[in-house]
Amino acid sequence: MTGTSHVDLQHLKPCRDSDAPIYLQLYRRFRDEIAAGKLRPGDRVPSVRSLASELSLARGTVEMAYQMLAGEGYFLARGPAGTVISPRLDAVDRSSRASMSKPKTQPATAVQTMSGSPKPFQFGLPALDAFPRKTWTRLAARSLRALDATAMNYPDPAGYEPLRRAIAAYLGVSRGITCSHEQVFITAGYRGGLELVCRTVLKSGDIGWYEDPGYIYARDFLHRIGMRLAPIPVDEEGLNVKLAQQKAAQARFAIVTPTHQCPMGVALSLPRRLELLDWAKQQRAWVIEDDYDSEFRYSGRPLPALKSLDRDQRVLYSSTFSKVLFPGLRLGYLVVPETHVAAFRDSANHLPGPGSILPQATVAEFMEQGHFARHLRKMRVLYAERRRYLTDALEQLLGDQIIIAPQAGGTHILALLKGQCDDRAVAAAAQSQGLAIQALSDWCMEKSTHGGLLLGFTNISDTAKSMALTLRLLNVMKKI
Ligand SMILES: Cc1ncc(COP(=O)(O)O)c(C=O)c1O
The missing domain is CATH 3.40.640.10 (Type I PLP-dependent aspartate aminotransferase-like (Major domain))
Structure with missing residues (x-):
């Protein structure tokens, strides 16, 4: 390590006898060192290559742990300058305790029930055919x-x-x-x-x-x-x-x-x-x-x-x-x-x-x-594929009316509506045509700043079906 941290690299060495995968052990060791203050915001961490060589680990294993740490905000990659412990960890202000204000509560909203036979775009369903x-x-x-x-x-x-x-x-x-x-x-x-x-x-x-x-x-x-x-x-x-x-x-x-x-x-x-x-x-x-x-x-x-x-x-x-x-x-x-x-x-x-x-x-x-475990592995691949089918269809047919919110995972797509289009009106019209689309505004307790549509994709099994359903949505939106 480049002199700024207080960590002996051997402390990070994973245990071969443990049931936990090596990358996870490495991830946890880093996290513990950060929590214990041995690694501090701004400290440089060793490159993937040097840590892998120091601990006799595969580079891919170290890379996986680093990706998790970066994904969660522990590490910050600074290109050629290397990777450091995120300086933002310093920004955690533990002392601000503002006074309590009376919270607003809203009456219960009438939302779609999800029972009965599954409908196109239904939120929250896994792929039933798989x-x-x-x-x-x-x-x-x-x-x-x-x-x-x-x-x-x-x-x-x-x-x-x-x-x-x-x-x-x-x-x-x-x-x-x-x-x-x-x-x-x-x-x-x-x-x-x-x-x-x-x-x-x-x-x-x-x-x-x-x-x-x-x-x-x-x-x-x-x-x-x-x-x-x-x-x-x-x-x-x-x-x-x-x-x-x-x-x-x-x-x-x-x-x-x-x-x-x-x-x-x-x-x-x-x-x-x-x-x-x-x-x-x-x-x-x-x-x-x-x-x-x-x-x-x-x-x-x-x-x-x-x-x-x-x-x-x-x-x-x-x-x-x-x-x-x-x-x-x-x-x-x-x-x-x-x-x-x-x-x-x-x-x-x-x-x-x-x-x-x-x-x-x-x-x-x-x-x-x-x-x-096998089922999860299969579904991850299948959902990535099905999500792409629907994303492609939405971009192709509705690209000028929506922006697809970036999501790293999940079973639904959030399509944000451009302009002043009323998401509740779109969702209601879509529902009347048998499409189980939900409006983002209905999921907000306070007035939403953005209209959006929640679209389940897991049961739309190919490109043709994605295109056909998106076309139905396009026809609904044309009439709003
Ligand atoms: C945010 C969230 N939490 C929890 C659940 C699971 O709820 P349940 O176990 O009642 O099906 C869902 C299902 O869609 C969900 O979207």
């Missing part, structure tokens, strides 16, 4: 045959234990989260997890920061169960934490989609992540991390979860099987701090929980036997 039905049916039949007396008894309120173990193992490898199965609670989708959180660590009337725009279905749910939400603007770095502190510093919770903001698609920057965790620590508030689609990132590796930075145990991590398997399963999960396992178990014991253990047992087998 689901490995044969494997699933075989495993489901096996789970049924294996049903023993324990499985037939009243279930564990935290969910089926083998599934909780499989999730804990998966999170360790894929999301950088270290947890035991005791900390994992299976829930009836994301909303089941939110209900468990609200009933365990929050109370009716509590104020929470909510991304604006943000996931509309959870927003309505939270309003209905008595939470008060303070809309916090999202910019290119994700939720604006400083503004949130000015608007509602004493909020009891914040709900964020840090890996892939829903619906704007940006990642929460590292400085913002640190600010958010610091705020939660100071206020003893909860951060609810909604990690709903992090598996689908088409450039680079998935970004590690916010939870992986959570030293003070203020993050409640939530994810769902709706995108990676299918939403009809109604299965999600929540990871809670060790200190709160008993309280969460107590609440779970008094709630309906995730239902029958049979689908949980099938998912557990699916994960344990490696089908899950």
